[in-house]
Amino acid sequence: MSATTQTLPETSELQGEEKTEGLSKDKIFHILQTQRRRYALRYLKEHRDEVKMRDLAEQVAAWENDTTVQALASKERQRVYIALYQSHLPKLDEEGIINYNQSRGSVERGPLAEQFDPYFETTDTTTDETANSESPIDDDRWFSYYRWATVMSAGLFGAAWLNFPGISAISTYSLAAIVISLFAFISSAQFTFQ
Structure with missing residues (x-):
């Protein structure tokens, strides 16, 4: 019985380590199923330092509308900004994928962001x-x-x-x-x- 008792804590410790190490594939695919989240993660991969949420939202809106940031209409910017502000960025922050400071309006890659990099490899390789x-x-x-x-x-x-x-x-x-x-x-x- 004591051998079984010793084995159980080791197994649960390993499972706990796996959870802190990264997200499951199901969770990754759930996050990536939304185009705005994919665009946000792609932008953060290209800009590894802290960025302003406004800049992120403008680029996502430009990609969504197949235009440039300069050519965006006010409604296009606002629609994307609100959705990112209220829903998508808090979700990514909650999962540990990004660090989102809502009061300062800043966003940066979090500890789990690297798990998403392989899904955006085609935009980075020489x-x-x-x-x-x-x-x-x-x-x-x-x-x-x-x-x-x-x-x-x-x-x-x-x-x-x-x-x-x-x-x-x-x-x-x-x-x-x-x-x-x-x-x-x-x-x-x-x-x-x-």
Whole structure:
């Protein structure tokens, strides 16, 4: 019996240590299920020192509205600020993920914030920055190809509808096959060359 008695405290001590060491995956995923919390944690990962809550809220609002901080409307700022102030930041502070001083309006990473870093790795690594800097150019190029294919397809169907000579003689099925082939060609080229 004494061996069993000695084993139980050791097990409970280990469980206690696990709880203080970090959050469970379920808790991490629960925290990350809200976009505003993800944005807030991402911002704090990028700014490791203490930040003003106002700056954090403005950047989160800009990301949510796919714009810049300077272009934000007052309502967009206010809506995000209030939600962070009343709900999201206190929740993250309560879990030990951030240190949130509501009266001073300051926020900084807490002891458990590093557990969330792997979920934001794509924004921090040098190779990803290089890939991301080249990616918009490639995306714009392929977007341009798709845009022109769409214009040409619409023009082709428009010409058939208006009974242009030569084009009106082509059946609708043949026109559809031409359009599908055009997009298939561009898609396969993008897959091959990207």
